[in-house]
Amino acid sequence: MGNIFAVTNQKGGVGKTTTTVNLAASLAEYGKKVLMIDLDPQGNATTGCGLDKDDINNSSYEVIMAEARAADTIISPEGLGFDVMPTNSDLTAAEVELLEIKLREHRLRIALESTREKYDYILIDCPPSLSMLTVNALVASQGVLIPIQCEYYALEGLSSLLRTIERVKQRANPQLDITGLLRTMFDARNNLANQVSRQLINHFQNKVFHSIIPRNVRLAEAPSHGMPVLAYDRGSRGSIAYMALASEFMRRQKKANG
Numbered sequence: 001m002g003n004i005f006a007v008t009n010q011k012g013g014v015g016k017t018t019t020t021v022n023l024a025a026s027l028a029e030y031g032k033k034v035l036m037i038d039l040d041p042q043g044n045a046t047t048g049c050g051l052d053k054d055d056i057n058n059s060s061y062e063v064i065m066a067e068a069r070a071a072d073t074i075i076s077p078e079g080l081g082f083d084v085m086p087t088n089s090d091l092t093a094a095e096v097e098l099l100e101i102k103l104r105e106h107r108l109r110i111a112l113e114s115t116r117e118k119y120d121y122i123l124i125d126c127p128p129s130l131s132m133l134t135v136n137a138l139v140a141s142q143g144v145l146i147p148i149q150c151e152y153y154a155l156e157g158l159s160s161l162l163r164t165i166e167r168v169k170q171r172a173n174p175q176l177d178i179t180g181l182l183r184t185m186f187d188a189r190n191n192l193a194n195q196v197s198r199q200l201i202n203h204f205q206n207k208v209f210h211s212i213i214p215r216n217v218r219l220a221e222a223p224s225h226g227m228p229v230l231a232y233d234r235g236s237r238g239s240i241a242y243m244a245l246a247s248e249f250m251r252r253q254k255k256a257n258g
Protein backbone atom coordinates (compact mmCIF):
# COMPACT_ATOMS: atom_id res chain seq x y z
CA MET A 1 0.00 0.00 0.00
CA GLY A 2 1.51 3.30 -1.00
CA ASN A 3 0.53 6.08 1.28
CA ILE A 4 3.76 7.57 2.61
CA PHE A 5 5.03 10.88 1.30
CA ALA A 6 8.30 12.69 1.97
CA VAL A 7 8.21 16.48 2.00
CA THR A 8 11.71 17.36 1.03
CA ASN A 9 14.11 19.92 -0.39
CA GLN A 10 17.64 20.26 0.93
CA LYS A 11 17.26 24.03 0.98
CA GLY A 12 16.20 25.41 4.35
CA GLY A 13 13.34 27.83 4.75
CA VAL A 14 11.39 26.87 1.63
CA GLY A 15 8.23 25.81 3.45
CA LYS A 16 8.74 22.08 4.07
CA THR A 17 7.59 22.13 7.67
CA THR A 18 4.76 24.57 6.99
CA THR A 19 3.58 22.33 4.16
CA THR A 20 3.84 19.10 6.14
CA VAL A 21 1.91 20.41 9.14
CA ASN A 22 -0.76 22.22 7.15
CA LEU A 23 -1.25 19.55 4.51
CA ALA A 24 -1.64 17.02 7.34
CA ALA A 25 -4.24 19.25 8.99
CA SER A 26 -6.10 19.83 5.72
CA LEU A 27 -6.20 16.13 4.81
CA ALA A 28 -7.54 15.45 8.30
CA GLU A 29 -10.15 18.16 7.76
CA TYR A 30 -11.28 16.16 4.71
CA GLY A 31 -11.82 13.21 7.02
CA LYS A 32 -8.61 11.34 6.27
CA LYS A 33 -6.62 9.53 8.90
CA VAL A 34 -3.19 11.14 8.89
CA LEU A 35 0.15 10.62 10.59
CA MET A 36 2.81 13.31 10.48
CA ILE A 37 6.38 12.20 11.12
CA ASP A 38 8.96 14.76 12.19
CA LEU A 39 12.29 13.65 10.76
CA ASP A 40 14.12 16.97 11.18
CA PRO A 41 16.23 17.14 14.36
CA GLN A 42 15.22 20.81 14.68
CA GLY A 43 11.75 19.55 15.58
CA ASN A 44 9.86 22.50 14.10
CA ALA A 45 6.97 20.31 13.00
CA THR A 46 6.78 18.88 16.52
CA THR A 47 6.52 22.28 18.18
CA GLY A 48 4.29 23.52 15.36
CA CYS A 49 1.76 20.92 16.50
CA GLY A 50 1.85 22.24 20.04
CA LEU A 51 4.16 19.56 21.46
CA ASP A 52 7.02 20.28 23.82
CA LYS A 53 10.27 18.80 22.49
CA ASP A 54 11.69 18.52 26.01
CA ASP A 55 8.72 16.46 27.05
CA ILE A 56 9.09 13.63 24.57
CA ASN A 57 10.15 10.18 25.67
CA ASN A 58 10.15 8.26 22.43
CA SER A 59 10.82 10.09 19.21
CA SER A 60 11.56 9.32 15.59
CA TYR A 61 15.14 8.83 16.79
CA GLU A 62 14.20 5.73 18.79
CA VAL A 63 12.16 4.47 15.85
CA ILE A 64 15.01 4.89 13.35
CA MET A 65 17.42 3.23 15.77
CA ALA A 66 14.90 0.42 16.43
CA GLU A 67 14.88 1.22 20.14
CA ALA A 68 11.12 1.79 20.15
CA ARG A 69 8.19 0.65 18.08
CA ALA A 70 6.55 3.24 15.86
CA ALA A 71 3.24 2.66 17.62
CA ASP A 72 4.81 3.54 20.98
CA THR A 73 6.05 6.93 19.79
CA ILE A 74 2.90 8.16 18.07
CA ILE A 75 0.87 10.80 19.90
CA SER A 76 -2.68 12.01 19.17
CA PRO A 77 -2.63 15.58 20.49
CA GLU A 78 -6.05 16.77 21.59
CA GLY A 79 -7.90 18.80 19.02
CA LEU A 80 -5.18 18.50 16.39
CA GLY A 81 -7.05 16.05 14.17
CA PHE A 82 -4.03 13.99 13.16
CA ASP A 83 -1.34 11.87 14.80
CA VAL A 84 2.27 12.87 15.27
CA MET A 85 5.53 10.98 15.57
CA PRO A 86 7.52 13.75 17.22
CA THR A 87 11.23 14.36 17.40
CA ASN A 88 13.84 16.28 19.34
CA SER A 89 17.53 16.99 19.00
CA ASP A 90 18.41 13.35 19.83
CA LEU A 91 17.78 12.71 16.16
CA THR A 92 20.96 14.62 15.28
CA ALA A 93 22.93 11.65 16.56
CA ALA A 94 21.11 9.27 14.24
CA GLU A 95 22.91 10.75 11.22
CA VAL A 96 26.22 9.43 12.52
CA GLU A 97 24.96 6.30 14.25
CA LEU A 98 23.15 5.14 11.13
CA LEU A 99 26.40 4.99 9.22
CA GLU A 100 27.47 1.97 11.25
CA ILE A 101 24.26 0.03 10.92
CA LYS A 102 23.12 -2.62 8.48
CA LEU A 103 20.23 -1.74 6.17
CA ARG A 104 20.73 1.84 7.31
CA GLU A 105 18.71 3.29 4.46
CA HIS A 106 15.73 1.06 5.18
CA ARG A 107 15.25 1.66 8.89
CA LEU A 108 12.21 3.90 8.63
CA ARG A 109 10.51 1.77 5.98
CA ILE A 110 10.88 -1.32 8.11
CA ALA A 111 9.73 0.50 11.24
CA LEU A 112 6.56 1.72 9.52
CA GLU A 113 5.52 -1.62 8.06
CA SER A 114 2.92 -2.38 10.70
CA THR A 115 1.81 1.23 11.15
CA ARG A 116 1.19 2.36 7.61
CA GLU A 117 -2.05 0.48 7.09
CA LYS A 118 -3.66 2.37 9.96
CA TYR A 119 -3.47 5.62 8.02
CA ASP A 120 -4.77 7.05 4.77
CA TYR A 121 -1.72 9.29 4.55
CA ILE A 122 1.64 9.52 6.28
CA LEU A 123 3.62 12.72 5.68
CA ILE A 124 7.30 13.00 6.59
CA ASP A 125 8.91 16.37 7.29
CA CYS A 126 12.55 16.06 6.19
CA PRO A 127 15.65 17.95 7.35
CA PRO A 128 17.27 20.53 5.05
CA SER A 129 19.89 18.14 3.69
CA LEU A 130 20.21 15.06 1.52
CA SER A 131 21.33 13.11 4.54
CA MET A 132 20.79 9.55 5.69
CA LEU A 133 17.56 10.73 7.34
CA THR A 134 16.23 12.10 4.07
CA VAL A 135 17.28 8.91 2.29
CA ASN A 136 15.37 6.91 4.92
CA ALA A 137 12.30 9.01 4.20
CA LEU A 138 12.68 8.47 0.44
CA VAL A 139 13.14 4.73 0.81
CA ALA A 140 9.98 4.54 2.92
CA SER A 141 7.87 6.69 0.60
CA GLN A 142 5.68 6.28 -2.42
CA GLY A 143 5.82 9.94 -3.37
CA VAL A 144 7.84 13.08 -2.89
CA LEU A 145 6.49 16.59 -2.41
CA ILE A 146 9.00 19.31 -3.17
CA PRO A 147 8.19 22.76 -1.82
CA ILE A 148 9.89 25.47 -3.84
CA GLN A 149 10.17 29.13 -3.04
CA CYS A 150 10.08 30.96 -6.35
CA GLU A 151 13.14 33.14 -6.00
CA TYR A 152 16.48 33.57 -7.66
CA TYR A 153 18.24 30.47 -6.36
CA ALA A 154 15.15 28.29 -6.30
CA LEU A 155 16.26 25.89 -9.02
CA GLU A 156 19.78 25.58 -7.71
CA GLY A 157 20.13 22.29 -5.87
CA LEU A 158 17.02 20.88 -7.45
CA SER A 159 19.07 18.72 -9.81
CA SER A 160 20.96 17.07 -6.96
CA LEU A 161 17.64 16.39 -5.21
CA LEU A 162 16.30 14.83 -8.42
CA ARG A 163 19.46 12.74 -8.74
CA THR A 164 19.07 11.50 -5.17
CA ILE A 165 15.45 10.57 -5.84
CA GLU A 166 16.48 8.74 -9.01
CA ARG A 167 19.24 6.87 -7.18
CA VAL A 168 16.90 5.76 -4.38
CA LYS A 169 14.39 4.69 -7.00
CA GLN A 170 16.93 2.53 -8.81
CA ARG A 171 18.62 1.00 -5.80
CA ALA A 172 16.01 0.65 -3.14
CA ASN A 173 12.51 1.81 -3.97
CA PRO A 174 11.30 1.38 -7.57
CA GLN A 175 7.81 2.76 -6.79
CA LEU A 176 9.16 6.17 -5.71
CA ASP A 177 7.77 9.03 -7.74
CA ILE A 178 7.60 12.80 -7.57
CA THR A 179 4.05 13.59 -6.52
CA GLY A 180 4.45 17.27 -7.14
CA LEU A 181 6.45 20.46 -6.90
CA LEU A 182 4.73 23.07 -4.78
CA ARG A 183 5.21 26.80 -5.17
CA THR A 184 5.35 28.29 -1.67
CA MET A 185 5.47 31.80 -0.21
CA PHE A 186 4.33 33.00 -3.58
CA ASP A 187 3.93 36.70 -4.28
CA ALA A 188 2.19 37.21 -7.62
CA ARG A 189 3.24 40.89 -7.72
CA ASN A 190 6.85 39.84 -7.85
CA ASN A 191 8.16 39.53 -11.43
CA LEU A 192 10.92 37.16 -10.48
CA ALA A 193 8.47 34.83 -8.74
CA ASN A 194 6.39 34.68 -11.90
CA GLN A 195 9.47 34.08 -14.02
CA VAL A 196 10.70 31.21 -11.82
CA SER A 197 7.19 29.80 -11.77
CA ARG A 198 7.13 29.73 -15.58
CA GLN A 199 10.53 28.03 -15.63
CA LEU A 200 9.25 25.38 -13.25
CA ILE A 201 6.24 24.68 -15.45
CA ASN A 202 8.40 24.54 -18.59
CA HIS A 203 10.68 22.04 -16.93
CA PHE A 204 8.29 19.91 -14.93
CA GLN A 205 4.93 20.54 -16.58
CA ASN A 206 2.14 18.67 -14.85
CA LYS A 207 4.42 17.72 -11.96
CA VAL A 208 3.89 21.26 -10.68
CA PHE A 209 0.84 21.48 -8.41
CA HIS A 210 -1.79 23.90 -9.73
CA SER A 211 -2.36 24.98 -6.15
CA ILE A 212 -0.03 27.77 -5.09
CA ILE A 213 0.72 28.70 -1.49
CA PRO A 214 0.78 32.49 -1.17
CA ARG A 215 2.91 34.39 1.27
CA ASN A 216 0.55 34.78 4.20
CA VAL A 217 1.46 36.09 7.63
CA ARG A 218 -1.07 33.78 9.35
CA LEU A 219 0.94 30.78 8.10
CA ALA A 220 4.05 32.23 9.74
CA GLU A 221 2.24 33.06 12.98
CA ALA A 222 0.40 29.77 13.52
CA PRO A 223 3.46 27.68 14.63
CA SER A 224 4.24 30.07 17.49
CA HIS A 225 0.77 29.23 18.80
CA GLY A 226 1.49 25.52 18.35
CA MET A 227 -1.22 24.94 15.79
CA PRO A 228 -1.84 24.47 12.07
CA VAL A 229 -3.23 27.52 10.32
CA LEU A 230 -6.68 25.92 10.02
CA ALA A 231 -7.00 25.99 13.80
CA TYR A 232 -5.39 29.40 14.13
CA ASP A 233 -7.27 31.29 11.43
CA ARG A 234 -9.65 29.20 9.35
CA GLY A 235 -10.57 31.92 6.91
CA SER A 236 -7.01 33.01 6.12
CA ARG A 237 -5.57 32.77 2.63
CA GLY A 238 -3.07 30.28 4.01
CA SER A 239 -5.84 27.95 5.23
CA ILE A 240 -7.69 28.16 1.96
CA ALA A 241 -4.53 27.47 -0.05
CA TYR A 242 -3.62 24.37 1.94
CA MET A 243 -7.18 23.05 1.72
CA ALA A 244 -6.96 23.45 -2.06
CA LEU A 245 -3.61 21.69 -2.09
CA ALA A 246 -5.01 18.79 -0.03
CA SER A 247 -7.86 18.40 -2.48
CA GLU A 248 -5.51 18.42 -5.50
CA PHE A 249 -3.13 16.04 -3.71
CA MET A 250 -5.92 13.50 -3.06
CA ARG A 251 -7.06 13.72 -6.68
CA ARG A 252 -3.52 13.06 -7.91
CA GLN A 253 -3.20 10.11 -5.59
CA LYS A 254 -6.40 8.59 -6.83
CA LYS A 255 -5.18 8.96 -10.40
CA ALA A 256 -1.72 7.58 -9.63
CA ASN A 257 -3.18 4.56 -7.88
CA GLY A 258 -5.63 3.97 -10.72
Ligand SMILES: Nc1ncnc2c1ncn2[C@@H]1O[C@H](COP(=O)(O)OP(=O)(O)O)[C@@H](O)[C@H]1O
Nearest residue numbers: 012013014015016017018185214215216219220
Ligand atom coordinates in the same frame (compact mmCIF):
# COMPACT_ATOMS: atom_id res chain seq x y z
N1 LIG B 1 3.37 30.70 2.76
C1 LIG B 1 4.05 31.31 3.73
N2 LIG B 1 3.81 32.60 4.04
C2 LIG B 1 4.51 33.22 5.02
N3 LIG B 1 5.47 32.64 5.74
C3 LIG B 1 5.75 31.35 5.49
C4 LIG B 1 5.06 30.62 4.48
N4 LIG B 1 5.56 29.35 4.46
C5 LIG B 1 6.51 29.31 5.41
N5 LIG B 1 6.64 30.50 6.04
C6 LIG B 1 7.61 30.85 7.09
O1 LIG B 1 8.90 30.77 6.52
C7 LIG B 1 9.82 30.16 7.41
C8 LIG B 1 10.39 28.89 6.79
O2 LIG B 1 9.33 27.94 6.58
P1 LIG B 1 9.48 26.42 6.99
O3 LIG B 1 8.21 25.76 6.66
O4 LIG B 1 9.98 26.29 8.38
O5 LIG B 1 10.61 25.96 5.97
P2 LIG B 1 11.56 24.66 5.98
O6 LIG B 1 10.89 23.62 6.79
O7 LIG B 1 11.71 24.31 4.54
O8 LIG B 1 12.86 25.09 6.58
C9 LIG B 1 9.04 29.89 8.69
O9 LIG B 1 9.25 30.96 9.56
C10 LIG B 1 7.59 29.85 8.21
O10 LIG B 1 6.70 30.24 9.23
Ligand SMILES: [Mg+2]
Nearest residue numbers: 016017040044
Ligand atom coordinates in the same frame (compact mmCIF):
# COMPACT_ATOMS: atom_id res chain seq x y z
MG1 LIG C 1 11.62 22.54 8.44
